Amino acid sequence: MSKWLLPEHLADILPAEARRIEELRRDLLDLYRTHGFELVAPPLVEYLDSLLSGTGSDLNLRTCKLVDQLSGRTLGVRADITPQVSRIDAHLLNRPGVTRLCYCGTVLHARPADLLSDRELLQIGAEVFGHDGVEADIQIIQLALESVQRAGVRNARIDLNHPGVFRALVNADPALAEVDAELSDMLASKDVSGISRLCATLNDVRPDTVQALVAMPRLYGGVAMLDQALQVLPRLPAVLKAVNDLKALVAALPDYEFSIDLADAGAGYAYHSGVVFSIYAQGWHDALVRGGRYDGVGKVFGRSRPATGFSLDLRKLSAGLGAPPLTRAIQAPWGTQSALVQAIRSLRDAGEIVVQVLPGQPHSLDEFQVDRELVQQDGQWVIRAIPGAH
Structure with missing residues (x-):
């Protein structure tokens, strides 16, 4: 192997592209500052137990590990900056009320998300801590949309889901406690027959729970689907809150196209707790922005806080914009x-x-x-x- 070849799914960024990525970074951080977000810069490497505290297993699989030569403990190269920012809010700042933080830095994935993705990302994002209402989710999605619009992205489309609906069913029916992860995967893949077979093996599962689980894979589509969801799902307080939060969010952004899928709890089921969103646009094969609510991640650092935010990869964003113009x-x-x-x-x-x-x-x-x-x-x-x- 030639010495100058890079590992798979890693790439150099050449002059014109590197300049545009840097200009995007500056522009977006300045944008977040105008919205009252304060910049933080967590380290690239942390002790693994701190880096992964409060997150799901998916993040563990994406994290590269190494041994610290000074302490002998296992370190992790961050694969996501959001948990680090949550640690800063809960453990270091420890402020009362709402805190708005933004960041930008390199993250490394042990494996690429797919065949077309890189393993090194330049992640930029913004987080709101301390407010558990849908208003913070609306503010975050508005800022995420403005971010991609500032970069030149047009006709963005928003996908919404809410793992709180599935979690409410699990919490209301103890028979589901041991199979919740398996059921979550089946819901995401729309495996109605698999859900029915699995529920048939459970003792004392409630009939209305089974009915709701079988109906959820069909609860996807446009905004009108939310009214249908209220008719077929149990009238649990957490279910009603989740659906009403989604309705309020859609109503606050009338100029955008939404698609909603209540069965898709997302890859970070153990990570997200409320509204979860992705932004798609023509020219990118995958979601351009991902975000959502992740209340309680800071609990392991001594302070459980409501939290919602988003992140995007500036390298991916720039790559889909076409050739950057030359500068005179x-x-x-x-x-x-x-x-x-x-x-x-x-x-x-x-x-x-x-x-x-x-x-x-x-x-x-x-x-x-x-x-x-x-x-x-x-x-x-x-x-x-x-x-x-x-």
């Missing part, structure tokens, strides 16, 4: 004369990109379109267009 630049000759140095400095101070050519060496640029040059005329340094440059 000025070519300047090599020289150390004070007048030339001052002219170049003045142009750069004014925001111009000036490439000073080294003696006898042509320059090769992917990121810039050199369409002007700095030349000396009548003892003055002036800018003129380069003939044929476009």
